[in-house]
Amino acid sequence: MVIASILEQFLQGILDTGMVEFIAVIAGIASVWFSRKAHILVYPIGLINTLLYIYLSFKGSLYGEASVNIYYSVMSIYGWIQWSKKDLQTNDLKLQIQFSNRKEWIEQLLFFSCCYAFIFSALTWLKQSFAPAAIPWADGFASASAFTGMWLMTRKKVESWIWWTATNIASIPLYFMKGYVFTSVQFMVLLVLSIAGLISWRKKVMYELC
Helix, strand or coil: CHHHHHHHHHHHHHHCCCHHHHHHHHHHHHHHHHHHCCCCCHHHHHHHHHHHHHHHHHHCCCHHHHHHHHHHHHHHHHHHHHHHCECCCCCCECCCCECCCHHHHHHHHHHHHHHHHHHHHHHHHHHHHCCCCCCHHHHHHHHHHHHHHHHHHHCCECCHHHHHHHHHHHHHHHHHHCCCHHHHHHHHHHHHHHHHHHHHHHHHHHHHHC
């Protein structure tokens, strides 16, 4: 009965998907596809996704996710600029895919921890004050891992895909519970793409090192 109920909710949610959410999902999947290819189109297409989800997140009381998408939008512009820079002498792109060293791993773990602590505290206050529908621990984790993943993506770090994978795993049930069923489907697809992206970027770096 529980499985049948979830399936019924899933199918009804798909039927109830609005045009804004539909466009946002398609843009999100396309953006991750281009990021797996390390293609610059990840950023302009990603901006379509993030701007639409700012609206949807506020509408669904997902304030942590709203903050993530605002951050995404800003970082997409920054990443677009960084990925476009070329060496004046060789005309090659300055930024290349690479692994994080030990220091950078410590930095990203601290960055995630600080983001999670701040977002969790803010959402807990919002939940008690005027947003009872907020889910601080889940929204905070998905948001903090996404903040970390996006930061590393602008630097073309392989580990960005690890953080994206964590974000996608947390976001699937989070959006489903909020009624954004098609978006939860998006995160299922993005989960597969994030794993594929991790494998692809690792192979590229290992090939260059050989």
